[in-house]
Each structure stands twice: as structure tokens, then as C-alpha cells.
Amino acid sequence: MPNLPIKYPMVNSSMNSSHLLSVVEVCSRKMDWLHNHYIHLYLGANMDVMDLEFLSPEQSLGHFPYLNLKEIRLGPERVAVKQILDCLAEKEYVEVSLDEFYIEGKHYFNKVHFERNFMIYGYDDLSHTFSIAGSDYDKIFEFHELPADQIISSLRAHAFERRSIRSVRLNEADKMHFEPTTLIASLADYYYSRQPETMVTCPGTDGGSCWGMKVYGALLDYLDRLARNEIFYCVRPFHLLWEHKKCMVNRLGYLSQCGYNLSDFIMKGYEDIYETTLILRNILVKYHLEPDLNLLRIAARTVESIDVQERALLSALLKEFSTVTSKIEEKENSR
Template structure:
């Protein structure tokens, strides 16, 4: 008998970072989350020091913290110390979590992950989502980023035991285990006034309508359209070779526009009057950002920096197009409130 247990997974609509991809993979197993999805992810945030620091300083507002209050997700956190010292070990803990319908999200050391380029070369920690196991083959089924792609993999119980060990100086967030569980039969109501206020805030680069970010980074930041100017500075750092080529900010902007296209189509399906002009203009902007994202990938492969020079040169026109598209959408939303 093959003792395999697999939890259902969906297709995450946001893949920019693992902290979006993993929880969204869990809740996207059903379309029931669509109202929650399209009511959020309107606003963007960017740390002022992003051009210097890079990493995940440009993101959707509240980024990973938005999932704490998602009605479609049971979200738990615990210290790895508990699992290592007060439980029976990481492997039984992961197995029992999956059996209870939870998807463990755990940091593993790539040095012990055979599918990673860094395997047996250097130590690097990244998070993976466990969605199943096979006790006969003694493997876990996991999802995570390897070589730039979020994809499914398998890893042996013994390798997980090794990869789970942490150095004493590991950052706190790397020593936390998250447990996600899909909550079915939740009915959301679309809050058009909130979405309209979020859009208004985005266009005005004003984050005052949102709760405090005390749970998130305390770095000074900007929101909304002002993010474009900070991202441009980051692109200029890449252009003068003081920063390595990073596709992620452009990929995130493409996902932001892609979500807007899906959001407008969803509104139309719900009987909300959105002009076809708004939808077509947003689709055009989404395609432009996808092309730009693909050019960034080409730059990374070819090392042809004239590609990046052209992207920077045309950056202000991207902002103008975004303003034009969302101004029309804003007018549509105002009309639906009367």
C-alpha cells in the first residue's frame, strides 16, 4: 500500500515573492476567495531605501501581513524551537500537520536540498510549503522557489531533518513555522467604497486610510504612484551596475496590472458597470508591463544593458498610462456608488 497524503493546491495569482505564492496557493484551490482577493492588493508600498537595499522593499501594501486577517485562511505561527525541543521532531510534526489539513510553511537550508543549485555548496535558507507526504517512499511534497521558479518538488524525510537545523544567529522570521489551513464556505461581500478609497489613496500616494504597519517593517516608505519614482531609482542603480539585475519589481508591477484586469472583469460579472474602455486600456497597460518584464528577463540572460536604458527612458510614460487608466476606473466606481 502506498501511504500518500496530498492536500489540494491552486494556482496563486501573485508569485512575486514566496510569502504571497504559498498562502495564495492554499486559498486559490477554490474561486470562493475571489471577492477577498479583488478587494485587496490595490495599494503598493516601497521603502525609500529600496534603491540601496533592494530585496523585498517594493511590495503590495502590508505584503505578507495581509494574510493574518484573511477569512479564507486559518493562519498559525510557532517557533521552530518548540518543534525541535518539545515535539517529536520536524518529520512527525509535518506529517501530523498535513493529516490535520494544515500546510506547513517552513524555512529549510538549501545546502541540504538536492534540487537546489546551492546543494552541498553553501548555506542559504528559504521557505517552502509542504502540501503532502508519502510514508512508503519517505518523502514530502513541497512547493517553493528553486532556480527562480516556484514549482513542486519532493524531498526525503532525512534531508528535511538536516535542512531544518538553524544557526543560533538566524533571523527570527526564519525560525518561525507557519501553518496555513483552507477555510471553506466563507461568503464575502464586495466593498466597492473601500476599493474606491484604496484606489484614491493609490493615486494620491497617501497611506493614511490604512491601519498602522506596526507589525511590518518600520522602514520609511512611500505608497501608490510615488513607488514608481523609487523603482526608477532602483532601475538606474542596475543600469550603472551598482545593483545586479532584479526582475522582481517589474514582475510585481505586471502582477498589479494583471490583477486589475481580472478585477474589472470580475466587477462586470457581478453586474457592476465598468466601461469597456477602462478594461481595454488596463489590458493594454498589463501587456506593456508583461513585455517589460520579459525584457528584464532577456537583459539578465544577454547582459545587453541597452534594453534597460530604453526601459528607464520610457518609465515616465508608464506612470502617465497608469494614471490615465486608473482615473477612468475611478470614475466608473464613483458612478456605481450613486
């Protein structure tokens, strides 16, 4: 059975949507709508790991652009595998939640029960392996082969009457556009560290969680706990923070192309933050290779610096973009 087409996603560190984006990337449609998303950050309630995440389009819209998602109840073990194969035969991808405790090579293999979502996009009849894609614990996004028996082991660990998969089909007819008002609202929610009022599905962030700019304080707490060996090491949140700034730089470039002229202070400022967050990420990678508490101290000072700089930039951006948007709307209405 040939593999379905799939591409490396623009945002590759998000465990809740990078696998979905890897399918959307196949779509020929323009991706302008992405600039309305991957703005807001939240920290999950699991205090044993640094569960930093983007608010996904599915959580904010109730659906994922350019994808038709259909929930399918799983039957018994072998039937469940056939259900997955039937979807692939219909040229439908399969989103499945698997327990890494049963998957060789994964961070939590034979250690801790930890589920995450993967996208199945192919099957090899000779080797009895599935082709899957998804964000890993700290390896970010990966494509790899998974033996069918490991999927069965993961599924067997749960009551099948409560288990389901989602078939995923590209919807080329979908039309999503960039919306300035949505961008302003999302930037404001991020700046003021508040949960969006328009959110359709809640990511379950109760119990010590936080939103938006407050995640910088959470990152400082994480570095402190890491220095005291009270939490697992994970570079993914720092990679995700870097990707967040990469999205912001791309977004500002897109706005400039669309005629939203912003000051050099904002454009240059976010380019500087983008470079600084990459340095921060690399400091954490170096710490993993050569544990040194001085590296964590440098990382903490860097987080504090980014926090201060981005607060000033966001304040200016919200004012400037609102003003520029109003002028453009007035000009269009006067025609």
C-alpha cells in the same frame, strides 16, 4: 502519505502570500473578495534586492480569507520534522520559513542566508522528501520536492525556542464578499502612495521604502543600479508589476459584470498597460540572457511611460467609480 490538494495561485509572484493562495484556490467558494486585494504595492527596506511586494490580505485584514492559521512552536530538529508530519496527517498544510542557503537548487544556496516562506503539502515516506510550494527568487511560483535533511539543516541554523511553523487548514465556512468602499480606499492609497491607515500588520517597510505609485521611481533606481552592477538581477519585481496590471484588468472586467459601467478610456487604458508591462518583463528576461545596456535604457523609458499613463487612468477611475457607486447606492435605497 498522500499529498494534500494544492493549485497554482492566481497571483504567483508574491513571496508573502502566493503559497497561501495556492491553498485557497482549492476552496470551492467564489473569489470575488480578491478584487478588494492585490491592489497596493510596497517596496521593502532591503536595499540589496528589489523587494517589491503586494500588500497581502493578511496584512490588511489580520487574517487570510478561507484559511485557519495556527502558530506552532518548534521542538528540537527531529521533533520539528515530526510536528510537520503530524500536521500533514491531520490534513493540515504547513507554512514554514526556510533559509535558502541550505536548499540545493535555490538562488542563494551556499551563497547568502535568505529566508522565505514555503507551503508544505505532502511527504514521501520512501524518498524522505517533502512536497513544497512557494515563490522563488526569480522563477516565480514552483512546486518541488525537498529532502527532509535540507529542512533540518535550515531549521538547525536557528534557535528553536524562537522558531515556529503555522498549520494551515481550509475554512469553507468563511464568507468574504466584494466591497466597493474598500476598493475605493485601496485604489486611493495606491494612487497617493500612502501607507493604509487600516493595515493590521506592518510589512516592515521603514528605511528607504515606498508605497503605491512611488514604486515606479524605485524601479527606475533599480534599473540604474543594475546598469552599474550595484544590485542583483531579478525579474520578479517586473513580473509582479505585470501581475498587478493583470489583476486590475480582471477587476475592471468584474466591475463591468456587476453593473459598474466605466468608460472605454479606463478599460482600454489598463489593457494597454497590461500589455506594456508584459513587454517590460520580457525586456528584463532578454537582458538576463543577453546583457545589453540599451535594453535597460528601453526598460527605463517604458517604466516612465507606464507611470504617466497609470496616473491619468487612476485619477479618472477614482472619479468614475465613486460616481457610479453613489448612483447604484441611491437606486438601491430608493427601492
